[in-house]
Amino acid sequence: MKSPSIQGAKGWPPFTKPGRNASLAMALALLCGCTFSDLKPQSRLLQPSEVNKTLANSGVKLSEASWPADNWWSSFKDPQLDALIVEALTNSPTLRSAAARVHQASALEAIQGAQLLPDVSASMSVTRERFSANGTTPAPAKGTWQNVHQGTLNVGYELDFWGKNRSAVEAAVGRRKALEVDERAAALILSSSIVQTYIALQNVYQQIDVAQALLNQQEQIEELTKKRFVAELGTEIDIRQSQAALPSSRANIAALKESVELNQNKLASLLGKGPDRGRTITRPHLQASDTVVMPSNIPVELIGHRPDVVAQRWRVEASGHEIDVAKARFYPDVNLTAFIGLQSLAFDTFNDHGSRILGIAPAISLPIFEGGRLRGNLDAQDAAYDLAVENYNQTVIDALRDIADQLSSLRWLKERLAQQNEAVATAVAAADLVDKRYGAGLATYLQVLATQNATLVEKRQLVDLQSRALSLQANLSRALGGGYRPEMPMTANANSTVADKS
Template structure:
């Protein structure tokens, strides 16, 4: 008889587990459709394969910058935090995956009990293995929680990629900023020397009685203005270096800092943007929002499953005896198995409210997903708009610099010949200096725009162009397959 019950109990347990595995289903509803109004083309022409397909080691030209980027990827604290968040999300997913399996634990105990005056005291020893409240996932609640954890894990991975892209762009632009701050400092130093020469010349002319004191004071104004610019650009150089050190996460060696004005930042001559559909695949922030949307759908499934009875299985098997020496002898084996059910009757609408909350969270995630798509296209279009006209602006500014320099030379010669007064020279000097500064600003804007376009298209996830990247399917995508 004992063998019969033993086989029966095992049959019940195995059948219950098989039923739970085959009958569980997801209660999540249909996935919402994004209405982001994805354009069929960009506002500015940018033919060719998307530059985001290139690894950053193939895109950037300067080896010093590449070394700085590698240092940043190893030491930046924001990127390190993003990596730790991946590890945390991975462990959270592992916990939810383990919840689909029964938890088996060993137990043992000694019970000393007074059974009354006639029977006296009684001691019972027991030891065994048991399953504690294993939920039979008929309605897919545990599976939905697992899907939610998986989507959050994948979203964290994509967020880390987005952080890397942003970091590469910030480091490259900070490196350029240091270069052009030095270039402006050299221009200000050169201008100061020229202004000092003019001041000394005007002072000599005043001392010998050729001119009045007015040209001397006008020249002095230019000298002090140039000195102020020199001090200002020295501050900008220090601040640019401080920012670069912060982004890299350690002190950048001076050998890796640009000593001359950077003239080109990339090996690529024609920067293509690819198709708009490529942007959806290359931008990890869009993928992050998509994973968050899928996770919200999984939460709805878990909330709906709470409307139905929750069935748990508890069981144990082991040995029990009133005498410790007889604990493992024949006839002391005992077992127990049985389900428990939690049937919701009156909860004053709590479960329904949780479903409404989950559905609202899904709508919020959908809005965030649509906004991430729209923001991505806006960033690319803005960068392309700058790219479309930057060449004409640079050409015009170079011609302006040539014209102002020539004007300054002519006005200075006329002043020395006594034809014009010093005010004409002073005005020509200021115009020439401003044109030179404007050219440096445009050249920096041109290089920054190339970095910005690479970043906005989703470039920087991989180091080399030949590296493979993977985009795991979300739980919503696996459901649709």
């Protein structure tokens, strides 16, 4: 009599009785599901409707067509800058590293996707084996050494009832998409760095112009002072004072020329080239925009135009699917394996009809006691999801603050420029008046020196403010996403709340 654990009623093996085993599997699945129902994420995605209307009420003109273009830097109308950024986007090691990370993620996604397909393999072996004389091997092979020839075609497939493998693939897709957007974010950071360094280079050239103009004026004053001394209208002290200012001005110009080369070196590095490339970069000729126009659908569409925000959104998506994978591990794994082939002790009978072998092995495995490992894994994935959500929320908040900062600075810069232009005009008029009075012997050299220094300070501040206008224009384009457009929408998981994950 055979044991009931081996032979079922009417000779059916236990796994061939569908009704009984389906009910058992369902009961086990429900039992497993009850072991983690209390675990769920605690965070939720920040919704655009929760953000106030500060940006819309910023006082800047709104337009439906003012999101930056892909080549947003072309608004500065400097062909050399356009060429530099194209060169950098082609040659930068930073971008090539980002592309390599995307390639790696694509390969991992393909590996994960293989879990959804059957695994088919073929094997061929020859085994030299001694069979037991007291085992199950019949005569004449028992107790002898034999060569066992075997060739099989093997098929394995996991029945993904609970969606574990599908969720793992979706998580891999989310990670790849995040890295793809990170690549776009790296390109935006690189182009922004080039633009800002290029603006700094133009600022230095303009500061050299101011310093050179001052030096020319000081040299003219020196000649005038000498003439006054000859005409007995001045003293030798005046000559020495006028000459003392010249080395300081020349040293200042030398320091500015050093800054030119340092900025050229930085640009060369950003291009992925050596310092020699920087020496070929000529003086910039950037043009600032007279008006600033903002899109009217901020912040609702900001989440699709900032690559850093989109990348964080994809990471939330991936984390959501990782939770699904962790939940599916509580349920039974069902695998089907089968093989077909030939096996023979003698090679000359290997292809005989009687050498055929065939087998099928359905298997089910269920975690019963694993010391809390599965709950700990699910709890960790819930925490990872919370972390991804909060990182996304913080990225959105930082992005909105970034835009608000640029708008505030642009709004007040206009007034600062107007006041600074007036200050420069006043300083220049005062300097001209003192120079004339000095030439007529009605003013001292100290008065000339004071007005020269005041004019230099005001002109330098004006140059800095003009450079800041260019910098803010570039920063606003960067803050608005630098022309990025999402290639595909998020799936439902990226938009889910805590309730969707419970």
